[in-house]
Amino acid sequence: MLGPFDYVIWVTSFLAELYVVVWALTQKQFLRNISLNVYILAVALQSAVLYPLLRHYGAASLQYRYTYYYTDSLLIIFLYFVIMRFYKEMFREMHVGKYVQGASAMLLTATALFSYIVIHQNKDHLTSRFVVELGQNLYFVGVVLTYLLWGAIVKLKETRARLVQLVLALGIYFSANAAAYAMRNLFPGLQANFLRFIPPVMGAFLPLAWAYTFTRVPEKAKLETARVVAPGLPVQQHS
């Protein structure tokens, strides 16, 4: 059963999600960040669907677990669109929007094809181990995409503080979840007492970090990327 900690995390993330969407609507930025807001709405919808399942069947039930893991996989694909939006924003001045759109379409097709093949091959044993592996792979693709985006930000010396903060929050979210899923595969014994807390905590962290960034970091705020990168990377040597 869920404890007070789980409820606090749940309520916090739900309120943060609500805040991000309401903020976007009041600032007339909903359509500008459409992929991000659709993702946030989808997460809120997932919470609304999961709660009655949890109350009715319990956290250990197959109904709850499968709904949780498969909707989570779907949400990760929604997040890929958010990353693509950031890529587009990043390369806006280079007028390569159509290439980014092409890459997004290819990525989506590749993900759908990969997921279809994997599910088709495992249709006789869609076990919880399989859903964990699928989640792990999808999160890891997210890590790679975000890392490439971060590399582009550093290389092109992007100075928009809001974009930098949004991408870094996404990077932390993806990498923490990918690591948690992979560790769960490697050390299943850690799941009950430690690893099970990471996805919900990260689920609250992402909307909270985005809410904070939208509210506190002005759109025109600048940040010197060279100051943010740890030494050893080429950009630091020029600063």
Place this chain on the structure above:
Amino acid sequence: MIAALICVASLAALLQFFMAHSRAVIAVYRRSELSEQVREVAGIEGQNVSSEQFGRLVQLVRLCPQKSDDQTDLKVVGVYYRMMGVLRSVGRAFSSRISAWAESERSACAYFAAVALDRRIANSRDLLAQQMGEN
């Protein structure tokens, strides 16, 4: 095997993203000059703040009335400061360059705490002035 690779790569990425996030927070505070008042209160001399003062500065920050926008930053930088403490200790055994870099990062964290203290003192002063104005 794949899970192990994903785990290691993700942890490395997490570390890098977290460090960049913390450094972004510190960079924003680094732009602010410290007031004479906070230098006096915290006993700071010169432009740099000693890394060892971080703990004391955070304690002083906690004594001031809360400012809504720096709580998360304080937590993030607190974790980063401790992380750099571990790196400094490890670095002493392997490379003096790593150790020196970790120490400069800890100093930057202390400077961040000094600026946070400065802002809270200014905020408290404004609150007091406001209250006195109402009376």
